[in-house]
Amino acid sequence: MRYLTALFVLVASPALAAGDDAPKGLFNPSLGNTDFVVLLGFLLFLAILFYFGVPKMLGGMLDARAEGIRSELDEARALREEAQTLLASYERKAREVEEQSARIVTEARANAETAAEQAKADIERSITRRLAAAEDQIASAEAKASRAVRDTAASVAVAAAAEVIAGGTSATDQNKMIDEAIEEVGRQLH
Template sequence: MLEDPTFWALVGLIIFFAIMIYLKVPKTVTGGLDKRAERITTELDQARKLREEAQALLAEYQRKAREAESEAEEIIDQATREAEALGAEARARMEEYVASRTKLAEDKIAQAEAQAIQEVKALSADVAIAAAERILTAKAKGATADALVDAAIGDVKGKLH
């Protein structure tokens, strides 16, 4: 048995395991493995937390983007309504301006017509008076004629004005 190499291999293996146990190699290996497992678990927990935070941030940014889009639509709608209101107001003012200018022009035309009619009446009265004066002067002579002409001229003037 002492000459059997298998026996010495077994003795060497037992001594090797004894030295390993004496030096606490299994505890060191398991301790290292445990530490590594804890570190991996910690990293996984941190990664999970970071992922949750990233999802929360993404949800927050998406919500803010929707709110901003909604607000932009409201601003556009309000601006459109204001532009339509300003356009309607401008059209109304323009119509009022055109109507007032038209009325003013019509009033000036009516005033010019009235003035022209007055001038024609005055001119025709002056012509009629002058004609009557010539006719009466040619037919009637003397102080009686002068008195008749003056009375006729006064009557014509009073009736025409």
């Protein structure tokens, strides 16, 4: 403040001595000169601003704002990097899931083919067993029928022989009855 007062006295002293006849203009130091008074007021205003540290405060505010912007930019970069990392992770996981699903489909197809082949082999074995069982049943039935025909033929032959022996039939009649019995047995066999 002392410096300001001294400056004011130095600048204003020639102006007070000059009076009203002094020339007008910025370089005419007189309190009657409005340009000079405005200049002094402006200089006084600047001095007050510097005295109270307004430029430092403004600089500090601007520095704080710049630091805030810098930190926001750093945070944005970090978020961007994190987002890129997450994106890469999700893309990698998507590829892994796709590969896994392809493996599952391949395995399922292979299992289905194996199961189909196994079922086909089981059906073929079952058909073979059933055919063999049917052939055995047919052979058994043929054997049974053949035995039944033989038994019937034997019964007929015995009955015919009994009639021949008991009845005293002629030889031609006996031959005829034997031939009929043989034909009957032949028909029953076929």
